[in-house]
Structures are given as structure tokens and as C-alpha cells.
Amino acid sequence: MSHESDSRTSLSSTSSRSDFQLSPVAFDIETSGFDDDAVTTVAGFGDKLGESLVLTTTGREDIDRKLLIRTLDEHSSGTVQLDIAATERGLLDTVALVATE
Numbered sequence: 001m002s003h004e005s006d007s008r009t010s011l012s013s014t015s016s017r018s019d020f021q022l023s024p025v026a027f028d029i030e031t032s033g034f035d036d037d038a039v040t041t042v043a044g045f046g047d048k049l050g051e052s053l054v055l056t057t058t059g060r061e062d063i064d065r066k067l068l069i070r071t072l073d074e075h076s077s078g079t080v081q082l083d084i085a086a087t088e089r090g091l092l093d094t095v096a097l098v099a100t101e
Contacts, residue, residue: 023047039088043095050078052098056091057084 030042045052053072057063063084072080083098085091 040091041088043091045098048078050080051076052081052083054083054085054091054094054098056088057086058088059086 026046028044031038031040042055069082083094
């Protein structure tokens, strides 16, 4: 137990409080409904630097990525990152990567 206490003391004496400040990140998801078979269709993150959006095409191949980015840029005050996934699983995997970056 005293070793645990020593570790905490050591950590707090070498780190300042400002090292642990977090910036808020807004997060939103859209789904295809509320039924058991509903899927996540869009997930988005926003902070002071811009937005990161992840959407699923669920099999559609006629997605105009450049048009989407241009349109999103018109409504953003920062950088826009757009990731497109073919499936809900791909969307969720991408969200996990974006959230941990």
C-alpha cells in the first residue's frame, strides 16, 4: 500500500495541473430509427478546430465525396474530416479510431 502512495506522490510532483486539462468535444449520432434493427447512419464530432463526420453508405456507391466535403466546408468554421464506411460496423470502427486520436 505504501508503494501505491509513493507512485501517486511521484506523479503529482512531476506533473502540473495544466497537463491534464481537456477540451470539450461535441458528439452526435443519427440512426435509421428506434427499432431493434436500427443502424447508426452518421456520427460526428466537433471541437474548436473543426468537425469530423463518419457516415455509412449501406451499399450505395453513388456517393460524391468531393461534393459532400465542399458542402460541409461551406457550413463549418474549421477543418472538416469526412470518413465514409460501407457498413455500420465500418462506421463504428472508424468512430473508435477518431475518438482515440
